[in-house]
Amino acid sequence: MEAIEPQYGTAALLLIAAAAVAVLLVLIIVIKLHAFVALVLVSVLTAIAVGFDFGDIPDVLMFGFADTIGSVALLVAFGVMLGRLLEVTGGAQVLADTLINRFGEDRAPFALGVAALIFGFPIFFDAGLVVFLPIILTVARRFGGSLLYYALPAAGAFAAMHAIVPPHPGPVAAATALDASIGVTLLVGVPIAVLSWYVGSYLVSRVLGARFNVPLPDVIFGEVREQDESDPDAVQRMGQRPPSFGTVLSILLIPLVLIGLNTVLDTLVQAGDLDEGEAWVEFLMLLGNTPVALLITVLAAIFVLGRPNASMATVTRILDEALGPVCAIILITGAGGMFGGVLELSGIGAALSDSLSDMGISLILQAFIIATLLRVAQGSATVALTTTAGLIAGPVAAAGLNDFKLTLLVVAIAAGATVLSHVNDSGFWLVSRFFGMDEATTLKTWTVMETTLGTSAFVIAWVLWGVF
Template structure:
């Protein structure tokens, strides 16, 4: 087929996907699988090849994604159930002092959100935010807004979160480099989130009556009781050890030649799967044993993380299916040649497409996966280095950060717990996520210029 027809099919597939998810409220997994099938059919793929292509796309993506997301979810669940978030927030507050409580909570949220999904992590921190806000006699939005902002930033660009892990699988990007780049930028964004949220909080937001009732009835003493266990050193160990192992693998791949036995050993130690397995093993010793959990209790906690993770894994796999179909039908190559002809920087195209999809359908994960699928051929054929591919993936991830509004479940979680009306949520949360997304992209672009 000609390039214009293939591009028309691509545009139609995106439009159909948005209609199914937004208008008809079809589950993202079902919608992406259905659109992938229809794209293959309309693009003229032989009938005998359609189902094998779908299976290949699902298997190729889940081979690397399912393990990481499942292990990450289990590690996050252990930290959540044990009350580690409270210890982390309390310790950061002690270090930075009572006058810097918002900064302390934001720093704690940055660390906690590495293994814990955004919505779960924020809900875990809500009682802690309420407790500190009651002590300071301020509304929850004062401390909660920057916390939510940095947690969402980590969610879209730092593994093992599903969107960025799935995007890395689609683009064959190095997860270690993505982790290093994403974390480094998020440290800067934590400061940005703090200052931007402070600027947004100069105006007064009337708290919703239901939230005010919940906030006033909250007993801060409950939080103080939870802040004792496990120790902050335990929580930091479980989070930082896998990150250090991944860094070892990335360092070996960068400094040593292929085939070097030391590089192979460092690569094995630093593989994300091995790193997370080490963290899970440590959690048995440091938390399960330390908290006096029985084997049955430990298994129950870890198994409870898998049902929610299963849906995320399936959606991520469906994104891989969509990407595979786009490549197999030649749509990806047609889009790649069109972008080249327009002389539009690929890193900018990735950010803008992801941001537009995020605004249109609400899910950051779907936006990231769809954009990676659309640009997969252009990136694969561009002759980019491992660091450049990682930067392109991170830029796409930051596109999924901005413009969180009423079609995003995270918007409702943040606004309802912080007591914001829809209008105030758009004036505060939506503005914050967009500024963070743009700042993250600009920092990624700066690294891109330095590397290139």
């Protein structure tokens, strides 16, 4: 669906967006209206305010909702199924114990973050988060204290890799638009992502964890049923014979390998090294499609972790019970995408881009500022990243920069597209509900961490820009 021709100037559109966010926060935080209801209501009111035809508003609402829920629903559903199986079979505990024994108790949050950096290389943010959720929660349950000590380093690692490092789509699209080398972007992006994660996520998580005591949510850990005498295969805890570390790791590597293969093949097709449409390429890419990869992983977990301990009826019941708590997560995340979609189609991004296209400042600072403003205005990091890259592509080409500086521009854009995640970002709602935080706490923790993460990446890129 295409954006409408703006009926108002940039200032008026930004005021409408700011008012919509303010009303949404008041409805949710002050009035305590359910987040799903508030998001849909404000989306409708915003669509009316920016001038959409009344007959087009249902399609406008579905644009962001369907796009978000279509990608999130399957990931969340398969993710919590996998997480619940790992939890009840003792697999998550085995992983947590092994991780802690290798790194030590005091370095458990750091170990989670490092593991997430590795897993985050080929896996998108949301998919990586749902796969890692049971491990994060198991470690947090063992040691106690605020969940933020363990959740933010891992979530920040996935966010850093997804935003900055190819072959993730955002940095690849930006590098392509600026005619930057994907290889150089990868080589430069990885150390910048790791450094910005350590400063902007891991160290910041120590401060936020000490300030905000976020308890363990029940999104994975529901009440464990007592043994059902009528079902001889039912067990109080399926982890009476926990799987080996190698078994659990092998299952978690399934999505890593499949999704990574999909990413590599897609990159080779885009580069022209493989012919698009080849049957074997399409088949392998299908297996590496994120929902399909997670489906395969869940099936493997059912037969490797579940069936040796219980009947299929018991395993099915466990999976069914895992889905209940996440229905609200899926709907609220979809509604967050709806609100962001309304802002995107309203023309706010285009109007803002036009007004910022000639700022008279250095290219790297211009890239960061434009990406930041677009991120804040319409919520989508991908839209902010690709729009900014397209906007500055002309001046960048005229400047005749080398590959290293082109890569630093990609990082600056990615940094701006990362900061200030808030209520018009579907990822904000995913994190809020997964970690059991209310909206105010999420703004004070997740939004702050995303901002320090993006700012750290930009500062590193800016310093390198000045040195080289």
